[in-house]
Amino acid sequence: MIDVRDLCFHYQGSKHQVFDHFALQLQPGSVYGLLGKNGTGKSTLLYLISGLLRPDSGTVTVNGMESRLRLPEMLQEVFIVPEEYAMPDMSFEAFADMMRAFYPHFSDDLLAKCLTDFEMPARPNLKELSMGQKKKVYMSFAIATGTRLLMMDEPTNGLDIPSKALFRKVVANYMEDNRTLIISTHQVHDIESLLDHVVIINQSRVLLNSSIADISRRYAFRYLSPQEMDNTVLYAEPTLQGNAVIMPRGEGEETQVDLELLFNATISGKLGNA
Numbered sequence: 001m002i003d004v005r006d007l008c009f010h011y012q013g014s015k016h017q018v019f020d021h022f023a024l025q026l027q028p029g030s031v032y033g034l035l036g037k038n039g040t041g042k043s044t045l046l047y048l049i050s051g052l053l054r055p056d057s058g059t060v061t062v063n064g065m066e067s068r069l070r071l072p073e074m075l076q077e078v079f080i081v082p083e084e085y086a087m088p089d090m091s092f093e094a095f096a097d098m099m100r101a102f103y104p105h106f107s108d109d110l111l112a113k114c115l116t117d118f119e120m121p122a123r124p125n126l127k128e129l130s131m132g133q134k135k136k137v138y139m140s141f142a143i144a145t146g147t148r149l150l151m152m153d154e155p156t157n158g159l160d161i162p163s164k165a166l167f168r169k170v171v172a173n174y175m176e177d178n179r180t181l182i183i184s185t186h187q188v189h190d191i192e193s194l195l196d197h198v199v200i201i202n203q204s205r206v207l208l209n210s211s212i213a214d215i216s217r218r219y220a221f222r223y224l225s226p227q228e229m230d231n232t233v234l235y236a237e238p239t240l241q242g243n244a245v246i247m248p249r250g251e252g253e254e255t256q257v258d259l260e261l262l263f264n265a266t267i268s269g270k271l272g273n274a
């Protein structure tokens with residue numbers, strides 16, 4: 001669905017090469033977590049995929065169409081929720097009319113359900129929303145577009161604790177299996193339960209692109225006391241409950257993937273591409 005090949009990109013006026021011969025393939029119908037340290041280029045990558053930025057060289061294609069061309073057939077299947085945005089200066093009804101006209105699969109029913117689940121009024125006044133409320137309304141529109149590809153940049157920033165749970169509920173309930181969702185975030189615990197794939201990038205390289213199922217098949221995430229530590233441990237971090245460790249999965253063992261530990265282990269080079 002998304003094919004990034006030999007991508008080079010730098011921002012105009014900047015010497016910093018954000019992507020230098022970067023490649024990445026993402027499959028349709030999955031929820032991807034896109035993780036990387038600050039400044040690695042996660043937001044830039046989302047903008048390149050959506051065609052809002054253009055590569056210096058190389059190609060980014062979505063459903064076989066080059067993003068930089070911004071073809072209507074591609075744009076109507078792609079929606080991005082940036083980290084920060086202003087709501088348009090128009091009424092809720094006018095905004096819904098505009099979205100309906102642009103996105104052929106737009107669903108008023110889905111919009112109403114998302115707003116209800118986010119505990120927002122059915123017709124919110126777009127001019128009087130707090131930052132968190134704006135996020136909930138915009139994400140409701142995003143889900144209602146029905147695009148095959150939906151990208152969210154730090155979607156849980158600005159949401160209070162109960163709203164983070166509502167966000168997970170809305171995504172789990174209303175993202176159909178044929179849609180691909182890419183969530184770029186540092187708040188890994190907010191989205192851990194939603195993901196079925198994780199991509200970790202660093203310095204123009206994909207360090208990990210793997211399904212959660214594959215990671216679970218290969219590794220166990222456990223807590224060990226200092227006495228239990230042995231040379232099968234691949235990565236360890238001291239915590240109050242003992243050492244949080246990643247080790248090869250034992251026969252019949254089933255553990256929950258700890259994304260934060262996985263991220264730290266991958267970034268420090270302790271795990272190969274799973």
Ligand SMILES: Nc1ncnc2c1ncn2[C@@H]1O[C@H](COP(=O)(O)OP(=O)(O)OP(=O)(O)O)[C@@H](O)[C@H]1O
Pocket residue numbers: 011012014016018036037038039040041042043044045
């Ligand atoms: N408008 C811009 N002009 C010049 N350089 C930019 C611009 N936006 C981002 N950059 C640079 O591009 C690189 C990638 O930025 P980007 O925002 O994509 O990273 P990120 O992985 O999303 O970071 P974070 O996790 O901090 O949000 C950084 O080095 C950043 O300084």
